[in-house]
Amino acid sequence: MERDSTTEAEGGSGRGTDESGRALRRGWTTGACAAAAARAxxxxxxxxxxxDPVTVTLPGGQQPAFALAVTRTGQGADGPWAEAGVVKDAGDDPDVTHGALIRSRVWRAAPGRGVLFRAGPGVGTVTRPGLPLPVGEPAINPVPRGMIRQAVEDAAAAxxxxxxxxxxxxxxxxEALARRTxxxxxxxxxxxxxxxTTGIVVPYSCAAWIASIQRGIDVARAAGLGHVAACTGDRSEKAVVARYGLPDHALIDMGDFVGGTLKYLRRHPLPRLTLCGGFAKFGKLARGLMDLHSKRNSVDLDWLAGRLAELGADPALVAEARTANTAAQVLDMARAAGLPLADRVAALAREAALAVLEDAPVAVEVLVTDRQGAVVGRAPGW
Incomplete structure (x- = not known):
């Protein structure tokens, strides 16, 4: 992934490969590590x-063994406790929590209470509605809770x-790692x-980023926001904030996954959506492409040259655009000639987005930025 997200890349079938074709090594989620530590x-x-090692059962039935990095016991206000820690191995995934020490401390609850969860140092607490946990709860997601509960219940039964x-x-x-999410x-x-959700991290999974997008939309809807912005990166996000002053929870870091963003909004609409991204990426969206990653869809200079021709560009300029090195160079040519190429790209990108949204009640605006993050094209939606 190009940026860290709030979720771990996991699930899916088959192993990924890197650019040389080498099989990428899978790893374990924070939930799986916490369950193993809790069992121990x-x-x-x-x-x-x-x-040590300690074995747990994952939702798919796998039973990996985890080495313990920490073992401690002690006495607290609620009686004796035991604590174990597991160092997370995310495999070959660029996961923000790779190498983190995940600890679980266990002590007895009052009879009949069952398994209760607490957030220790470095684990967050939910403060906004829209997530799959109530406000005030430790940010331990439902599937990891199930894994941890099963792990300690198995230990108790034994x-x-x-x-x-x-x-x-x-x-x-x-807490410091969370600032990168x-x-x-x-x-x-x-x-x-x-x-x-499976306990297994699959390197470079797109599902992780899309899940983060979906949770962001859920939180925005639960907060009753009327306007959100889905941006491809930091510069486009800053452009939207400068323009509208939107709060953090109105900003959706969609990266290259505009298709996944729009499909989720089709089922879970919000009143107003600003799509903001760079000229090259939105040149792909304008062609109807819903994955904006450079390795999966490339810039089409012939297509951009054709749009220049539609705007009345001199034939020599159109020919020069076809042989340009980058989309940014074509944009510079258009701006020097006084041609609103970025506006044209924005308008076509908006049409492509509306086609995915179908009849969902979402008003869409598109902003196109240059490499410096300045807004150079707009297709208004309200």
Missing amino acids: AAEALFTGGFP AGQPADLVVEVSVDNG MNGRLGIVGGLSILG
Whole structure:
């Protein structure tokens, strides 16, 4: 991924490969690591001994073994506790939490309470509606909660003990790591989310980024926002903020996944949407392409030259555009000739976006930026 997201890349079938064709190594989600640490801590609480390595069962039935990096016991206000820690291995994925130490501390709860969850240092708390957890809850997502609950219940059953336990999950340096994610926009404060739907990280999965986009839209809808902006990167995002002063939770970091963004908005509409991105990327959207990544769809200089011709450009300029080095160079040519090429790209990009949205009640505006982040083209939507 080009930027860190709030979710881990996971799920899917088959192994990815890098540019040389080498198979990319899979890893484990924070949820899987927290479950393994919780199982080891619960067993130590009941028996006095930590299993190392410790095995847990993932939602798909896999049973990986995890080495323990930390084992501790102690006495607290609520009685004895045990704590285990697992260093997260995200495989070959550029995951923000790769190498982080995920800890689970377990102590007994009051009889009949079942398994309770707490956010320790480095794990965030939910402060806004729209996420799959109530406000005030630790940011431990539902599937990881299920994995952790199953892990400690298995330990309790093996020891013949009731599974009335408190599990506190923490991440060393988690609050600092969270600043490299979109957690703040989603209203998760104080640290990271404990994530995962399969327990397995698949390198460079697009599903992770799209899931972040969807949660951002969910939070915006729950907050009752009437206007959101989906941007391709930092410069376009700053351009939108300068123009409209939108709050953080109105900003959707869609990266290259404009198709995934629009399809989710088709099912979960918001009143007004600003799409903002660079000239080259939105030149692809204007052609109807919904994946803007340079490795999957390239800039079409012939197409841009054709749009110049439609705007009345001199034939010599059109021919020069066809042999340009970059889309930015074509934009410079158009601007020097006084031709509104960026506006034309914005208008066609808006048409492509509306086609994906179909009849969803979403008013769409498109802003096109140059390499410096200045807005050079617009297609108004309201």
